[in-house]
Amino acid sequence: MTRLKIVVAGGGLISQVEHIPNLIFLADQFELIGVADPSAATRAHITRQFAIPTFATVPELWNLHPDAVVIGAPDSYHQQIAIDALERGIHVFCEKPLALSVADIDELIRAREASGRVLQVGFMKRWDPSYEFLSDQIRGRGEKLRFIAVECNDPDSWPFVAHHAFRRADDVPADARAENAARLRAQTSAALGRDLSKDDIYSYVDSFSSSMIHDLNAVSGLLESMGIVRRKAVAAQIFAGGRGTSATLALNGAQAICHLAHVVVPDLADYHERISLFFDDRRYELIFPSPYLHNLPTRLIEFRSEGMHLTKIEHRIDYQEPFMRELQGFWQSITQGTAVRNTAEEAREDMRLVHDFMMLSFQSRSTL
Secondary structure (H helix, E strand, O other): OOOEEEEEEOOOHHHHHHHHHHHHHOOOOEEEEEEEOOOHHHHHHHHHHHOOOEEOOHHHHHOOOOOEEEEOOOHHHHHHHHHHHHHOOOEEEEEOOOOOOHHHHHHHHHHHHHHOOOEEEEOHHHHOHHHHHHHHHOOOOHHHEEEEEEEEEEOOOHHHHOOOOOOOOOOOOHHHHHHHHHHHHHHHHHHHOOOOOHHHHHHHHHHHHHHHHHHHHHHHHHHHHHOOOOEEEEEEEEEHHHOEEEEEEEEOOOOEEEEEEEEEOOOOOOOEEEEEEEEOOEEEEEEEOOOOOOOOOOEEEEEEEEOOEEEEEEEOOOOOOHHHHHHHHHHHHHHHOOOOOOOHHHHHHHHHHHHHHHHHHHHHHHOO
16 A cells, blocks of 8 residues: 655644544555644644654755645645645645635646646545435436525634644744735735725635635535536625625526525534525435534435425434545545545635625625
């Protein structure tokens, strides 16, 4: 079995709770040889907790000559690190968002093509066993679709990571924080063609591009399974100071619509995320647990009827962990040439819609 040397760029929450322990568990496929993070306290914690060498900068990781990199750095650095890696012949697994504009993703696609390396985006819901089962159940049923409803309330992870060995950095140098803020401002302004307020930057980067985009990507995969290719952003709103977002897609013209809503509820220790699909003759509910509660199955409930006889079926698939499976898929794409799931092209389509949602939100705000 081919064992890949892999490094992790960024040692924050997603790396500490998911990628680092998962890569260590997958020791037959990966040898984790280094983690980079600007926080000295984070580096010390990772070395102590996981016995992994740590470095202050990403270029130090390249000196280790890795085969692959997992990018869990702040969003504004995703594209830069990914291009640097691809140009060095390193395979890339990048957390969402791949980049903050369609133009930047186009540049990444060109870099991937020139390198001949694998570029996979970290949308783990596509690897969820219940999601996969639902995709098979609805394959080719697009003409019968009428409505998709997505709702998510999220306390921003704190209740679900307290039991993990996670240390939040409190010593990131001030110049590094300022650089990240400046990069976010510049990248969002370039993406949308206008200067944004602090709340609008949060809305675009966190609420749309980091939170709702998970559900948008999941819905896009289901639409592809159903054979629905025409999707257009028709409405969007930002509320609660950017901590709430709402968006609507038209599907196949006026055949069906999809409505998505995401709201941060910081003081409620509850996570609820549900995708509901309504067809002429049946309905499905896909109910996700917090992503940081490992091996907890996603509930898939199916409703059918024969006349007045209603049948409700709850499908139990298995306990495989999506975060683990996406890394296994990354390894298979590199070593066995299997098709990449969650491609840069799909990430491009997600960001195209996010851009349109944001522009529509500006229009709706002017009428309130």
